[in-house]
Amino acid sequence: IAGITQAPTSQILAAGRRMTLRCTQDMRHNAMYWYRQDLGLGLRLIHYSNTAGTTGKGEVPDGYSVSRANTDDFPLTLASAVPSQTSVYFCASSVRQGDNSPLHFGNGTRLTVT
Amino acid sequence: GQNIDQPTEMTATEGAIVQINCTYQTSGFNGLFWYQQHAGEAPTFLSYNVLDGLEEKGRFSSFLSRSKGYSYLLLKELQMKDSASYLCAVVDSNYQLIWGAGTKLIIKP
Numbered sequence: 756i757a758g759i760t761q762a763p764t765s766q767i768l769a770a771g772r773r774m775t776l777r778c779t780q781d782m783r784h785n786a787m788y789w790y791r792q793d794l795g796l797g798l799r800l801i802h803y804s805n806t807a808g809t810t811g812k813g814e815v816p817d818g819y820s821v822s823r824a825n826t827d828d829f830p831l832t833l834a835s836a837v838p839s840q841t842s843v844y845f846c847a848s849s850v851r852q853g854d855n856s857p858l859h860f861g862n863g864t865r866l867t868v869t
Numbered sequence: 870g871q872n873i874d875q876p877t878e879m880t881a882t883e884g885a886i887v888q889i890n891c892t893y894q895t896s897g898f899n900g901l902f903w904y905q906q907h908a909g910e911a912p913t914f915l916s917y918n919v920l921d922g923l924e925e926k927g928r929f930s931s932f933l934s935r936s937k938g939y940s941y942l943l944l945k946e947l948q949m950k951d952s953a954s955y956l957c958a959v960v961d962s963n964y965q966l967i968w969g970a971g972t973k974l975i976i977k978p
Contacts (some may be wrong), residue, residue, distance in 0.1 A: 797968030
């Protein structure tokens with residue numbers, strides 16, 4: 756079934772530890788995104804990639820890094836986790852950035868930093 | 870600054886009609902999306918408006934007025950499964966998506 760797969764589904768992480776959230780899509784979409792969703796706030800963009808080999812910073816990029824080595828994979832890394840990074844993280848993709856193609860979302864990773 | 874306003878929560882009765890409003894102030898406008906998000910799940914696409922007027926899709930319709938910076942999502946013949954959060958998102962002049970905080974819709978029997 757075509758779509759986006761995120762892993763892990765949930766994780767409890769000690770502060771200061773490094774963590775990579777995985778995201779893979781099989782729809783051959785050019786654009787991919789990482790969002791965090793916190794109660795009472797809209798989805799906030801962390802990083803994005805318009806095409807393989809390129810990445811850009813979103814609204815809240817500090818403490819996070821991404822890479823886009825190929826079309827399908829877009830991992831998000833927390834170099835040294837802090838409690839304020841406790842959130843639900845969604846990976847998404849679209850055919851391309853900058854048109855009316857809707858976003859397709861993965862099922863999310865619920866991360867708790869203690 | 871850029872801002873999307875939606876009511877935090879609404880309650881409606883099964884079988885009724887509900888209108889969820891979204892007002893926006895953004896740097897430019899290149900379209901508006903509505904997404905549905907059930908609790909604990911991912912958002913899923915409902916509708917897209919870029920021109921003024923009403924777009925109908927089954928029980929759901931979405932309306933846009935660009936001059937007023939206003940959109941609404943109309944849900945008819947409400948079903949219990951429509952209990953979810955509804956997210957409004959605007960595409961700004963840089964083709965970035967600006968998201969509202971979402972409206973939690975509670976359906977009562």
